[in-house]
Amino acid sequence: MPYPISRPTMRDVAERAGVSPKTVSNVVTGTVPVSEKTRTRVEAAMVELDFVPNLSARGLRNGRTGVIGFALPDLATAFSASIAHSVVEAAHARGLVVQIEETAFEPAREYDLVYRARTHQIDGLILNPVRLEDSVVDHVQHLPPVVLIGEVEQHSTDRVFIDSRQAGRTAAQHLMEQGARRIAVLGGTTTDMFAKQATLGQRLQGVLDAFSAAQVKAAPELQVDVRWSIAGGADAMREILAREVEFDAVFAFTDSIAVGALHVLHDYGLRVPEDVLVMGFDNVEHAAYTWPPLTTIGFDHKDYVTAALDLLASRVADRNAPTRAVEVAHTLIPRRSTQGPPRGHTPPASP
Amino acid sequence: MPYPISRPTMRDVAERAGVSPKTVSNVVTGTVPVSEKTRTRVEAAMVELDFVPNLSARGLRNGRTGVIGFALPDLATAFSASIAHSVVEAAHARGLVVQIEETAFEPAREYDLVYRARTHQIDGLILNPVRLEDSVVDHVQHLPPVVLIGEVEQHSTDRVFIDSRQAGRTAAQHLMEQGARRIAVLGGTTTDMFAKQATLGQRLQGVLDAFSAAQVKAAPELQVDVRWSIAGGADAMREILAREVEFDAVFAFTDSIAVGALHVLHDYGLRVPEDVLVMGFDNVEHAAYTWPPLTTIGFDHKDYVTAALDLLASRVADRNAPTRAVEVAHTLIPRRSTQGPPRGHTPPASP
DNA sequence: CTGAAAGCGCTTACAG
């Protein structure tokens, strides 16, 4: 059967059922009670005509589309994929669908997205922002309902976060308790810490907190910038090795980064955890299946996302309610990759 | 600045610029030329009022929303995430946005999606179908423009596929060339091969083809059903080990399954590739970073997705054009995990 | 190149 050029409308259904369009609408939306007899007739007519409501028309009339947007830097990383999965599932459970956009770490694309939100194609937006300082949130006049995900220090918008600073501190403490003293940090350098990425900055700050508390000196030569992916983690690990510095542990700011680091350490002949401890962050499925299994900081992705959807729903319902920030608990998940004490890696003497 | 209850419309812009709404529309859509002077006045008015077009209204009028749907079983697996990433990027490049839905391997959810497509919220749908036999595609009267992704034997719908049977054959041949004779197949059993999942069935058929060609006897005790995830791969590998059968290679039908299998083999004390060869399928980023690096069947995810979007665009433009099926090339990517010959695993003698 | 009218398909007051 060919796809029809024009689909039946409520008016067609109404004619066939011998009622007014309003009555069909009542049956479809279910907001106003309809007599059993009429409802049956209308439903029969809908089936016969294969009627499907036009949501553009409904959206135009209601100002709601039932679609929310989810914007994140890169859908392909394990953590992003896990969160996106949770968003889609949680939205589905609420009768919402999700439009996904990638910002590719470019503020301009983030801006586009917010702009699109304002075109009424979506009711609201969950935004995993690119950067702290120039987030679109501060630069758009009429913001649609937005919930931020991540450690953005931003008080004009609802947000969900984990305490990344505390988590960074917990991670570094754990590594030191296992005997590490020279921790390579794959996640960013001190200098650009606040300028670039809020999450990175906070995790690094937590690490430095732990160093201070343990009276361990921070070692800038063990900090390195990193792309947020497996390949990025591998590159960063190679960079550390190329510096020919001593280290006995690696703290990667995401599990994907840790996977890349693990690979390079194996390749280099360093054993984990006998020589070097390694830990990640996020507790993606994969972390339990690396070799050795990866210690990480975990938090409930479903809770995280549920909190975001709750905030968004509230914001859509009431634009003037006070802004809220919801913290989701995190916890250390110790696995074999940090079973110390590590022997440590001493670079070969320079020629 | 508070979010305004009602946003400015073209009419407001027209009034402010002293022109008709039609002229504003001409400026916005750019289809009809507008004099430089008028255009400037209109654009100024748009900026002053912070005008944003209402896409629901445009969609109602045009019958096009600029949104496409992408439906897949589970967004969180590495392969799905990679494909979804490519879909979003390729769509973005064409000025389209993507609504993502998960079918959770449930035909009912697949049906919902197609139904939603018909509500005109999306212009078309790229569908990675759950099953062969009861795909929604055969059960819906008025199908919206749909492109299938995957090895569905289905000729009434446009589709993009790789030759999974040939790929399965190539994989098994490669393992045998490396010296393997007893290949554990993590992907499905012969019995349900055609009943359940087209892709699985074809890959398995390819493996059987290779066995025949090499005059190697197929071993049903080495075939196992598997959930399409890392944990599923681990479970399947444990299942094979629990059967206490000999094997010298593992062919996992996705890289994620292979990652789970690798983990369990390590855990069991079997060395890859010295004792057992392992290979996967899909060539996700991760495959190059397992230990040892994972041999796999690769194909260009971007090409794959681009082909799907091209087909969808053609279908949206012409509902009556003949159906097309586009094959995307695949290739064996040999890495260390299959560097044979393998010693093989012989289970301990029963007590 | 610009304008006045009509309508896409739905739902919200307003009557009955």
Next chain:
DNA sequence: CTGAAAGCGCTTACAG
């Protein structure tokens, strides 16, 4: 519980 009217914001013929 049901109906007739109006309008959400845009764009497509149709005139000028």
